Amino acid sequence: MGCAVAYFLAADPGFVGRILVLERDPTYEFASTTLSWGGIRQQFSTPENIRMAAFNIPFLKSAHETLAVAGEGPALSLREQGYLFLASARGEASLRDVHAIQKSEGATVEMLDPGQLASRFPWLNLDGIAAGSFGYENEGWLDPYALLQGFRSKARSLGVEFRIAEVAALERQGKAVVGVSLTDGETIAAGWVVNAAGWRAGALAATADIQLPVEARKRMTYVFDCREDLSSMPLTIDPTGVGTRPEGQQHMGLVSPPEAEDGPGTDFELEYDLFENVIWPTLANRIPAFEAIKLSRAWAGMYDYNTFDQNAILGPHPEIDRILFCNGFSGHGIQQSPAAGRAVAEWLIHGTSRSLDLSAFGYERIAENRPIYEAAVV
Numbered sequence: 001m002g003c004a005v006a007y008f009l010a011a012d013p014g015f016v017g018r019i020l021v022l023e024r025d026p027t028y029e030f031a032s033t034t035l036s037w038g039g040i041r042q043q044f045s046t047p048e049n050i051r052m053a054a055f056n057i058p059f060l061k062s063a064h065e066t067l068a069v070a071g072e073g074p075a076l077s078l079r080e081q082g083y084l085f086l087a088s089a090r091g092e093a094s095l096r097d098v099h100a101i102q103k104s105e106g107a108t109v110e111m112l113d114p115g116q117l118a119s120r121f122p123w124l125n126l127d128g129i130a131a132g133s134f135g136y137e138n139e140g141w142l143d144p145y146a147l148l149q150g151f152r153s154k155a156r157s158l159g160v161e162f163r164i165a166e167v168a169a170l171e172r173q174g175k176a177v178v179g180v181s182l183t184d185g186e187t188i189a190a191g192w193v194v195n196a197a198g199w200r201a202g203a204l205a206a207t208a209d210i211q212l213p214v215e216a217r218k219r220m221t222y223v224f225d226c227r228e229d230l231s232s233m234p235l236t237i238d239p240t241g242v243g244t245r246p247e248g249q250q251h252m253g254l255v256s257p258p259e260a261e262d263g264p265g266t267d268f269e270l271e272y273d274l275f276e277n278v279i280w281p282t283l284a285n286r287i288p289a290f291e292a293i294k295l296s297r298a299w300a301g302m303y304d305y306n307t308f309d310q311n312a313i314l315g316p317h318p319e320i321d322r323i324l325f326c327n328g329f330s331g332h333g334i335q336q337s338p339a340a341g342r343a344v345a346e347w348l349i350h351g352t353s354r355s356l357d358l359s360a361f362g363y364e365r366i367a368e369n370r371p372i373y374e375a376a377v378v
């Protein structure tokens with residue numbers, strides 16, 4: 001997000017000033033971005049999330065040219081294989097409602113009944129499935145690290161300064177954030193500060209007595225081999241919430257725990273019970289070819305989880321000046337980075353996200369206790 005904001009700011013002819021990106025770890029080892037699945041989709045239930053996708057996807061499709069430096073663009077390895085959301089009889093009405101919203105927003109998605117699912121995806125076991133929603137284009141996944149490096153290199157080529165430094169605290173004077181102090185003791189004054197600290201954003205905001213409901217939520221990814229070639233399957237979400245997608249000849253599995261069992265992530269320890277007890281049995285039931293698989297590796301990453309409503313928190317604070325948020329994307333921040341980066345840049349330059357009205361994601365909704373209910377969270 002920091003690199004995306006920096007790129008859109010630097011690329012806007014209306015911007016006058018200097019841009020400094022402070023990054024505590026230039027290897028990005030524990031950043032959400034590098035540990036992400038890189039999925040991109042239109043299938044959201046909130047119109048603003050679908051509208052963001054309508055900008056993000058064309059941007060990502062042409063990022064190789066837009067973000068090119070000296071004729072060389074990032075290789076995002078975008079695979080447009082779609083997302084397939086499956087619903088049981090219990091979830092069918094909700095899937096259809098969300099589908100209607102998506103269609104009204106112009107998303108290229110289709111509802112499939114069990115017969116259509118069987119002929120399109122013969123590797124699925126359709127026991128207990130009433131319907132599926134398939135994004136047949138403009139959905140899939142990309143290499144998130146390549147996107148991060150693409151924004152970073154392009155921003156640097158446009159004059160953005162990057163510095164390895166850890167922000168210890170936001171510096172606040174009265175009703176304004178006036179800069180940051182670093183862990184080495186240095187203080188940097190700034191006209192504006194953008195909080196793009198990912199899963200650490202809530203803790204960073206707290207240093208200026210700003211309550212930001214963003215915390216780390218651990219998510220395990222399991223990578224496994226399957227003998228059958230299912231490499232062309234879409235990213236598939238079972239009604240239980242267990243998701244899988246191919247990665248070359250391998251496959252990945254993930255599930256978010258029920259909200260009541262989910263808590264702040266405190267470590268990156270690998271946990272295999274979740275795979276053995278939940279993910280593998282669920283996937284083997286839904287995709288019988290996954291009964292005979294071999295787990296090859298796993299990793300833990302953190303969602304930058306918005307505990308208020310699992311949606312982005314974008315733009316200014318209603319009462320505290322000179323701070324902008326680009327936080328709380330939960331499980332969908334990779335794909336939203338173009339629209340979010342552009343919106344924050346526009347707020348900074350023009351005082352509003354004028355290309356696309358994203359005021360719904362403003363901090364005000366938190367202060368006024370108006371959560372956005374997004375049905376399609378993964």
Ligand SMILES: Cc1cc2nc3c(=O)[nH]c(=O)nc-3n(C[C@H](O)[C@H](O)[C@H](O)COP(=O)(O)OP(=O)(O)OC[C@H]3O[C@@H](n4cnc5c(N)ncnc54)[C@H](O)[C@@H]3O)c2cc1C
Pocket residue numbers: 001002022023024025028030031032033034035036037038039040165166167168196197198199200204219220221301302303304326327329330331332333334335336
């Ligand atoms: C397993 C997993 C799967 C996911 N799948 C998807 C998906 O399919 N599609 C999708 O769109 N999204 C997905 N996400 C979510 C997505 O990865 C995040 O929403 C997104 O990467 C957030 O980007 P960010 O720049 O805000 O955070 P980060 O990538 O975490 O970057 C924040 C940066 O800030 C730096 N930083 C933090 N604090 C400080 C400080 N005090 N001083 C200096 N630097 C600091 C960190 O070092 C880090 O590099 C997934 C996430 C995970 C973990």
